[in-house]
Amino acid sequence: MSRIAVFPGSFDPFTKGHELLVKRYASLFDKIIIAVGVNSTKQYFFTLESRLNHIRSLFKSLDNIEVITYSGLTVDLCKEKKAQYLIRGLRNTTDFEFEKSIAQMNKTMTGIETLFLMTDAETAAIHSTIVREIKKNGGDISSFVTNSDQLIIS
Amino acid sequence: MSRIAVFPGSFDPFTKGHELLVKRYASLFDKIIIAVGVNSTKQYFFTLESRLNHIRSLFKSLDNIEVITYSGLTVDLCKEKKAQYLIRGLRNTTDFEFEKSIAQMNKTMTGIETLFLMTDAETAAIHSTIVREIKKNGGDISSFVTNSDQLIIS
Amino acid sequence: MSRIAVFPGSFDPFTKGHELLVKRYASLFDKIIIAVGVNSTKQYFFTLESRLNHIRSLFKSLDNIEVITYSGLTVDLCKEKKAQYLIRGLRNTTDFEFEKSIAQMNKTMTGIETLFLMTDAETAAIHSTIVREIKKNGGDISSFVTNSDQLIIS
Amino acid sequence: MSRIAVFPGSFDPFTKGHELLVKRYASLFDKIIIAVGVNSTKQYFFTLESRLNHIRSLFKSLDNIEVITYSGLTVDLCKEKKAQYLIRGLRNTTDFEFEKSIAQMNKTMTGIETLFLMTDAETAAIHSTIVREIKKNGGDISSFVTNSDQLIIS
């Protein structure tokens, strides 16, 4: 049976933190599905298309990474894709408390497990929210997002 | 003098976590008032009426539980109801930091004390916010809310 | 049925933080038992006798406070004393995580509940460990312990 | 070279917590610039003019405190003002995790350092968000904000 994992998020944008995590997880799974959540009631800062292109370009040399969009519950996507694991990164204790609740509620509902890696030291400070705030104020986000010029503001 | 406590919240919805807390507090107080906050500038996911009916149905076998609505400051409600205590649950450190600030500001303003119980392990992961998110996406929330079919979406 | 609570600790020494907590809890219970744990394999900084005298002197004007020593499991003491509650203070998130584990293990073993108050702002920084360290180095601990001259170093 | 620090925030309102922090930092720097951020897409509870007047009145006896408004990135303001330091307070672990990320991202972008003091015990519970909530509900905020009658609701 092949080991399949889903890495869910809104990735607005997909930072160096996300990028490094996927690379570290890549050897553990036969396939990793990066699943970009689309919620019709939410406004995104960067266009969906540019986010998808951006993520795909980062992993074009890796065979076992797939980038898709989804709506609805993450656990339903996992069932559909026959993924046995969700994968996430942990930056700090605020992340920890939130991720613990989500992981336990997902497990209660469907039995799916969530695996964690500690975010690397050099990227642990990067938050998509702050990256957007910097971009809005005309700052340079290239320290936090690889090939950030591929992203187009909505 | 009778010991009266107020358990305030928006309870949108009232989860198994809230339910278990009230049951554990019930023997400590002569009366517990479950106070559903109503804020005219806020949108709620479930209708107020269905939330009230739902909570009342959960405690119909307990004599000393009253369910009311209120607006304005929680400490003003306590004075009006001659309640000496606010009661709350603590799930994790994020809760802890927020509840500590609220409790200390309430005490500074009016001298009212806030008592805490640690949320039980089996319900500590439940957050109303996540429960609403699951419901919005068509998921089943019956693991997290007793008699969840009594709740009506606004 | 009278409401009885146990406040357990080594109280080496009993600080202003402990003192204020007991005073805040005093009106909630018919009796509070301050239980000084005695562990034959542990070394204490202040003599047991002086710690007991010190605590008793602080509460001599309160009728419903009893000060005792105990060894063995705290939950066994509660059963013996017919206490339904353990009471504790929470200073910070480190306390929180430790106290949560103890409270849940005590509840699993015997069903006994632990109630919490947030430590008051002005005493939340006080740790018995640091107080002892200050005393060892010849510092003045009177800001942290009422009537600290009653305490005798072992 | 003179030591210049920027204390940035929306200060909606400027609480006793902020006030005490600036007073404690005042002797360390030749000049402290209190920089009130103005974001055109954000709604503020108190008018900008009343917030500026309020803050200036609190420090009129201190020579080295300047109060200004700014928009855009905080690090750009620092460069413009030749400030080598950002200064902030830390109330609790939630603050800590957020401030750590901001401080590290600011340092990565521009090398600017952020210094921290622990908020004093008596003001650590004060959050501008809760102060606004109290005011909205007709409560008295004078325990949390000096000369709070100078503030005018937008």
Place this chain on the structure above:
Amino acid sequence: MSRIAVFPGSFDPFTKGHELLVKRYASLFDKIIIAVGVNSTKQYFFTLESRLNHIRSLFKSLDNIEVITYSGLTVDLCKEKKAQYLIRGLRNTTDFEFEKSIAQMNKTMTGIETLFLMTDAETAAIHSTIVREIKKNGGDISSFVTNSDQLIIS
């Protein structure tokens, strides 16, 4: 290439928390090595032999679990055993901060990755230290350790 993980610890004793973690990790790896650390300068509460027998008995129905002892650095053991991963559980934020440091230092030294699962709700309160304390004081630890009667006090 087979996926091999090491689960290191002193396991004094191996609790239901540890047991459940290994079972949840078992399907992700081709082999899991439970590595009981032996440090000649440390005193253990239960005998090494009884701890080993106890752990082995818990997993006798699982083919891919090996139980060994080791001394020295955990990362050296991983290299010797050709294990690419360390696996751990996270109960709370205190665990999180400690495990994050260890994981990052291990990665800096040897490149080895540490994977985490959130400890299940029903076992997250269990700490080996508290279990030993209960046992020392004559309490019943069978709620926290499966087949606890196999363990022999040193």
Place this chain on the structure above:
Amino acid sequence: MSRIAVFPGSFDPFTKGHELLVKRYASLFDKIIIAVGVNSTKQYFFTLESRLNHIRSLFKSLDNIEVITYSGLTVDLCKEKKAQYLIRGLRNTTDFEFEKSIAQMNKTMTGIETLFLMTDAETAAIHSTIVREIKKNGGDISSFVTNSDQLIIS
């Protein structure tokens, strides 16, 4: 008046984390005193002499860094040295809670202030305790301590 700060610790050993902190603080103060605490009842892993030589060698190009030993209370040393500030680094929330208590107790006793910088990302995982553990087990600590070969085991 010159600005003098004390950086206290046992520095067993003085890691790259400590080193980077002092360099970042150096431009803020006229003098920084690195104060190596000596406690006659404590056992240190590296000899005091080698620790002092090691620290001095790291800062020999900086004029305003002094390295001394001290015993007794840190606040007494500050008074003696006319230092107005203690300086520390914050790695994580466990550090935060501990340092907050110490800082507030020091301020209560003597009015002395403690300033904090967030430890840099690349050194935030380094703990002296773990470094000693690695050295004891024959590991290489040169990633965590500059010129670590100058240190001599006691």
